[in-house]
Amino acid sequence: MLVISVRSDRIDAASAIAFKEDLRSRIEHGPPRVILDLSQVTFLDSSGLGAVVAAKKLVGPGRSFELSGLTGAVEKVFRLTRMDSVFTIHASLPQAFRDAV
Amino acid sequence: MLVISVRSDRIDAASAIAFKEDLRSRIEHGPPRVILDLSQVTFLDSSGLGAVVAAKKLVGPGRSFELSGLTGAVEKVFRLTRMDSVFTIHASLPQAFRDAV
Amino acid sequence: MRYDPRPPAVPPPVLLHLTVQGDAVSVSDGLRRVMALPFWSPMSADFATSAELVLAEVLNNVAEHAYAGTSGEIEVSLERTAAGVAIRVADRGGPMPQNRLPEGAAPDPRDLQEGGFGWHLIRSLARDLTYRRLDGWNLFSFRIDDLPPAKQSH
Amino acid sequence: MRYDPRPPAVPPPVLLHLTVQGDAVSVSDGLRRVMALPFWSPMSADFATSAELVLAEVLNNVAEHAYAGTSGEIEVSLERTAAGVAIRVADRGGPMPQNRLPEGAAPDPRDLQEGGFGWHLIRSLARDLTYRRLDGWNLFSFRIDDLPPAKQSH
Ligand SMILES: Nc1ncnc2c1ncn2[C@@H]1O[C@H](COP(=O)(O)OP(=O)(O)O)[C@@H](O)[C@H]1O
Ligand SMILES: Nc1ncnc2c1ncn2[C@@H]1O[C@H](COP(=O)(O)OP(=O)(O)O)[C@@H](O)[C@H]1O
Numbered sequence: 001m002l003v004i005s006v007r008s009d010r011i012d013a014a015s016a017i018a019f020k021e022d023l024r025s026r027i028e029h030g031p032p033r034v035i036l037d038l039s040q041v042t043f044l045d046s047s048g049l050g051a052v053v054a055a056k057k058l059v060g061p062g063r064s065f066e067l068s069g070l071t072g073a074v075e076k077v078f079r080l081t082r083m084d085s086v087f088t089i090h091a092s093l094p095q096a097f098r099d100a101v
Numbered sequence: 102m103l104v105i106s107v108r109s110d111r112i113d114a115a116s117a118i119a120f121k122e123d124l125r126s127r128i129e130h131g132p133p134r135v136i137l138d139l140s141q142v143t144f145l146d147s148s149g150l151g152a153v154v155a156a157k158k159l160v161g162p163g164r165s166f167e168l169s170g171l172t173g174a175v176e177k178v179f180r181l182t183r184m185d186s187v188f189t190i191h192a193s194l195p196q197a198f199r200d201a202v
Numbered sequence: 203m204r205y206d207p208r209p210p211a212v213p214p215p216v217l218l219h220l221t222v223q224g225d226a227v228s229v230s231d232g233l234r235r236v237m238a239l240p241f242w243s244p245m246s247a248d249f250a251t252s253a254e255l256v257l258a259e260v261l262n263n264v265a266e267h268a269y270a271g272t273s274g275e276i277e278v279s280l281e282r283t284a285a286g287v288a289i290r291v292a293d294r295g296g297p298m299p300q301n302r303l304p305e306g307a308a309p310d311p312r313d314l315q316e317g318g319f320g321w322h323l324i325r326s327l328a329r330d331l332t333y334r335r336l337d338g339w340n341l342f343s344f345r346i347d348d349l350p351p352a353k354q355s356h
Numbered sequence: 357m358r359y360d361p362r363p364p365a366v367p368p369p370v371l372l373h374l375t376v377q378g379d380a381v382s383v384s385d386g387l388r389r390v391m392a393l394p395f396w397s398p399m400s401a402d403f404a405t406s407a408e409l410v411l412a413e414v415l416n417n418v419a420e421h422a423y424a425g426t427s428g429e430i431e432v433s434l435e436r437t438a439a440g441v442a443i444r445v446a447d448r449g450g451p452m453p454q455n456r457l458p459e460g461a462a463p464d465p466r467d468l469q470e471g472g473f474g475w476h477l478i479r480s481l482a483r484d485l486t487y488r489r490l491d492g493w494n495l496f497s498f499r500i501d502d503l504p505p506a507k508q509s510h
Pocket of ligand 2: 450476
């Protein structure tokens with residue numbers, strides 16, 4: 001399992017492309033289960049959402065791509081676009097993995 | 102007869118008090134007929150109107166206080182307040198007086 | 203001057219904001235400056251005159267009454283519309299008497315009153331006038347159209 | 357912190373204006389700066405987040421579509437209201453397709469589309485949306501209330 005913690009507080013139109021490229025390189029040859037830890041992200045717009053969706057597609061159906069620690073602002077975007085219905089979303093990282101990051 | 106030509110392009114709240122004092126000193130012991138030439142005044146607000154009304158009152162009923170050369174913006178204020186009904190207003194100064202100013 | 207059918211390279215702005223100190227001299231200088239901006243260029247001179255008059259009356263009332271004996275800033279935001287201009291004016295002075303706009307009844311011209319014409323002029327030239335008090339601010343909004351409205355009844 | 361019953365000496369502003377360059381980095385920096393201003397202090401953090409999201413979607417659409425391949429400024433004017441905020445956004449880029457606002461139909465989440473959510477988010481959080489073209493400008497206006505509106509039908 002791979003946990004990717006996003007360090008940036010914003011994933012928006014200015015950073016989405018670089019963020020997507022960065023995710024791609026980390027995900028491409030990764031383990032069957034990937035968790036994206038968004039607990040430090042306080043702002044995400046539709047471009048940022050697009051980058052997260054792109055990562056899910058890259059992981060593909062044979063592996064699992066999950067989200068963790070959505071702040072209020074990020075949760076709102078997933079809810080309004082109903083993207084919360086196609087992602088597995090954890091309130092926070094399991095204790096074991098939190099220590100590992 | 103006294104013709105007073107206003108040199109300033111604005112009679113507004115910033116200048117109305119000084120304008121009123123200036124008029125007072127020139128009008129107080131003047132001849133029986135006073136014409137205020139407003140042809141260079143491109144802006145007059147309600148404070149400026151008040152100063153012109155004050156001058157009319159100072160001249161009093163025994164003498165005549167008339168206006169001349171109202172620009173569009175000044176004419177509009179006199180019309181909207183119906184003050185054009187209590188002033189004698191000339192389109193322009195009679196030729197003889199225009200030369201004198 | 204020849205007629206040039208090309209539109210200007212930079213169209214005049216549609217949104218404008220200014221901050222004016224709440225005293226008669228600053229208001230006068232501020233209006234002189236703002237009326238010289240390209241913002242007004244698509245409108246008739248007659249219209250710009252009406253807009254300047256309404257602005258002068260609103261701002262001078264703020265300076266004289268809301269900021270009476272004190273000082274403070276006045277914020278003005280202008281938006282060009284298809285019909286004319288929409289204006290917002292905000293100050294941190296005292297509230298309007300009875301928390302509402304003066305009726306603006308015109309004094310009888312034969313009384314030769316020297317004051318009391320301000321709100322009559324504003325109501326004659328502006329429409330959709332609103333006033334509200336918010337967090338210590340007075341906020342006025344109104345529109346001025348290139349065709350002046352009939353005087354509002356109240 | 358103790359509760360201080362006195363109102364602050366200077367109440368937060370009710371009118372705000374900013375000019376942002378029409379590219380994604382300038383929009384991001386501009387929003388970060390504007391969201392830090394005392395303008396938002398009377399409102400809930402949840403509300404400010406909604407406002408920032410709507411602003412980001414509108415401004416980034418302008419940068420990406422209206423100013424596609426060119427550059428230019430975006431003017432933003434904000435007015436605090438009792439219910440929330442009223443916003444105007446103006447740019448000199450190309451006009452909206454068909455000269456009107458996108459319907460903002462939500463893409464099906466199962467399609468895993470990476471784009472096309474912008475106007476859906478805007479319409480979900482803002483109300484009284486208007487668009488008009490004036491003298492080479494695009495002018496958008498909308499309100500965001502502290503209670504989010506039901507999604508508009510169109
Ligand atoms: N911005 C304001 N703040 C507080 N009071 C005001 C304001 N504007 C007008 N008023 C009140 O309304 C009255 C009428 O205003 P106006 O018609 O402009 O006449 P004037 O200012 O000459 O008295 C004022 O005398 C004042 O009491
Ligand atoms: N400000 C704008 N100027 C011109 N076209 C726009 C603007 N905003 C949106 N559009 C058009 O509307 C479409 C939908 O916008 P949006 O919902 O934000 O999705 P996206 O931008 O991801 O395509 C855009 O693809 C574009 O064609």
